[in-house]
Amino acid sequence: GVVTGNDVYQVEMTPDFHPWRRDVAFFECTPAPIRPLLGTLSFIPDGRNWGFTFRRGLFQIPSADYDRIVTAMDARLTLAGGTRASGPPAAVHSA
Secondary structure, three states: OEEOOOOOEEOOOEOOEOOEEOOEEOOEOOOOOOHHHHHHOOOOOOOOOHHHHHHHOOOOOOHHHHHHHHHHOOOEEEOHHHOEEEOOOOOOOOO
8 A cells, every 4th residue: 555644643443442543545456375475575584473574563664575565466556537557656655
């Protein structure tokens, strides 16, 4: 996805859990298995415990890793006016 704004806001998921959020425009995509990507993604240091990386919440990934994921998922973003773009626009951060 692409972070669409600068605002950070808090939401109530349960009475005791109030995480922070940012608005994101998500790509249309096809699900892709993670296992073939594990050895190619620099932000996942341990292929056996790859899920642990995602417990950090919001974090930035290198653009080369982002490109690999976008390609594997055949991601397509529908822009204003219905124009479709494949892959990430310039200066994209993960969310």
